[in-house]
Amino acid sequence: MNTQVRIERYADQGRCVAHIDGRVVFVRFALPGELVTIRLDEPHDRDDRFWTGEVTEVIEPSPDRVDPVWPLAGPLAWGGGVGGADMVHVSIPGQLKWKSSTISEQMRRLGHMDVDVPVAGVPDDVERRGLGWRTRIEMIADDDGRPSMRRRESHTRVSLDAMPLATDALNAVADELHVWDGGFTPGSQIRLAVPEPRNATAGLPPQRGELSAQQTEGGLASSNSSNYALLIDGKLRAGSQTLTETVRLNDGHEFTYTVDAGGFWQVHRQAPIALANEVIDLVRQQLDGATSAVLWDLYSGSGLFTLPLASATAERTQVLSIEGAKTAVKSAQRNLRAAGLDNVDSRAGDVSKTLRNIPKNLALPDVVVLDPPRAGAKRHVCEQIADSGARSVIYVACDPTSLARDTATLTDLGYDLAHIQGFDIYPNTHHVETVALFTK
Numbered sequence: 001m002n003t004q005v006r007i008e009r010y011a012d013q014g015r016c017v018a019h020i021d022g023r024v025v026f027v028r029f030a031l032p033g034e035l036v037t038i039r040l041d042e043p044h045d046r047d048d049r050f051w052t053g054e055v056t057e058v059i060e061p062s063p064d065r066v067d068p069v070w071p072l073a074g075p076l077a078w079g080g081g082v083g084g085a086d087m088v089h090v091s092i093p094g095q096l097k098w099k100s101s102t103i104s105e106q107m108r109r110l111g112h113m114d115v116d117v118p119v120a121g122v123p124d125d126v127e128r129r130g131l132g133w134r135t136r137i138e139m140i141a142d143d144d145g146r147p148s149m150r151r152r153e154s155h156t157r158v159s160l161d162a163m164p165l166a167t168d169a170l171n172a173v174a175d176e177l178h179v180w181d182g183g184f185t186p187g188s189q190i191r192l193a194v195p196e197p198r199n200a201t202a203g204l205p206p207q208r209g210e211l212s213a214q215q216t217e218g219g220l221a222s223s224n225s226s227n228y229a230l231l232i233d234g235k236l237r238a239g240s241q242t243l244t245e246t247v248r249l250n251d252g253h254e255f256t257y258t259v260d261a262g263g264f265w266q267v268h269r270q271a272p273i274a275l276a277n278e279v280i281d282l283v284r285q286q287l288d289g290a291t292s293a294v295l296w297d298l299y300s301g302s303g304l305f306t307l308p309l310a311s312a313t314a315e316r317t318q319v320l321s322i323e324g325a326k327t328a329v330k331s332a333q334r335n336l337r338a339a340g341l342d343n344v345d346s347r348a349g350d351v352s353k354t355l356r357n358i359p360k361n362l363a364l365p366d367v368v369v370l371d372p373p374r375a376g377a378k379r380h381v382c383e384q385i386a387d388s389g390a391r392s393v394i395y396v397a398c399d400p401t402s403l404a405r406d407t408a409t410l411t412d413l414g415y416d417l418a419h420i421q422g423f424d425i426y427p428n429t430h431h432v433e434t435v436a437l438f439t440k
């Protein structure tokens with residue numbers, strides 16, 4: 001059913017709210033204030049609490065509207081429908097406004113905190129219209145063995161011949177490896193990871209399955225030839241199982257990380273830099289020139305924050321890092337050794353369980369940094385942090401809803417929100433990262 005509606009306000013998941021005869025409708029590819037024609041998703045009936053639908057025509061556009069920068073991910077009616085970029089119809093300044101409103105709204109509703117949260121863009125994203133940022137992509141091989149994405153409301157898969165959200169370096173590797181030509185087992189999962197910058201392979205031994213320079217004239221034949229990974233169903237098909245990432249902070253410190261090709265690493269080419277700068281600046285500010293410090297780095301991954309925390313904050317620093325994925329902990333320990341850092345107790349395990357048994361010299365942290373998964377830290381971990389007596393807590397969040405819930409808990413436990421900043425490290429999608437500082 002097609003019908004005309006006036007769009008009212010932002011909702012979740014990149015959708016907006018409209019009403020039809022008093023019933024809420026969540027509309028994809030819309031913007032507040034617009035008059036649009038939408039097609040309601042099937043099935044819908046009179047008893048549904050709310051309906052969902054998608055824009056088919058824009059009659060009165062918002063000033064924030066742009067033509068979808070990646071049409072294949074745009075509305076189904078305009079030839080799109082593959083998902084993965086639910087804000088392709090919004091200008092980058094419009095996306096920052098939307099994401100700021102989303103975080104602020106969640107902080108008000110669930111965090112009981114009246115705060116306007118600014119969201120910063122990442123250098124070059126405006127010029128690049130929010131494309132060219134993903135250093136990791138995942139796709140499924142279609143029936144013809146080509147990388148593909150599923151089109152909404154159908155069982156057909158759309159084969160791809162480029163990934164506009166991915167970096168130039170990643171697309172170059174994909175071309176060199178003829179990834180878009182296919183030849184994969186139908187249904188297999190294709191993951192391609194290419195560090196940015198790629199020129200960081202110094203000292204890495206060639207890996208089994210790696211293409212030789214002769215095989216890969218041009219892009220891959222350069223000095224950094226092995227610093228990428230093509231994984232099929234989690235198994236290395238080409239490149240290296242271990243990738244090398246470098247992160248240069250604003251203060252000139254540069255850190256080198258080896259990370260497992262199948263493991264977690266911040267996906268936007270600039271995200272590790274933006275987040276590590278923010279975290280380290282806040283930690284230094286909280287330590288206020290102290291010459292010694294105890295720091296906790298919870299949900300620490302391969303050590304993105306651990307290395308700068310251990311070496312670029314106080315003169316004498318002891319760090320406790322906790323991470324659940326064993327491979328990531330091994331990477332972090334290797335990264336610390338390679339950086340000559342022996343002041344980190346790097347533990348593998350569930351954060352909550354591991355915190356039950358902490359050596360005395362690390363039990364009283366000055367600052368706690370935590371970067372939990374989407375579900376957030378939840379009450380018990382917030383209580384363990386509060387019980388540690390930490391004066392400052394720096395919370396890195398990829399989900400504003402979980403952050404807002406944990407904000408309410410931390411506030412209950414005596415912390416005040418001292419600073420909060422959003423980072424748009426997922427342009428053209430509704431996702432957003434937030435860094436919040438709590439103090440007491």
Ligand SMILES: C[S@@+](CC[C@H](N)C(=O)[O-])C[C@H]1O[C@@H](n2cnc3c(N)ncnc32)[C@H](O)[C@@H]1O
Pocket residue numbers: 264265266299300301302303304305322323324325328349350351352371372373398
């Ligand atoms: C958002 S990532 C952050 C990693 C790191 N700070 C970074 O930026 O690269 C969250 C990490 O938490 C880990 N994790 C998830 N649940 C956990 C738990 N209950 N205990 C310990 N680690 C956990 C995941 O393996 C993942 O590495």
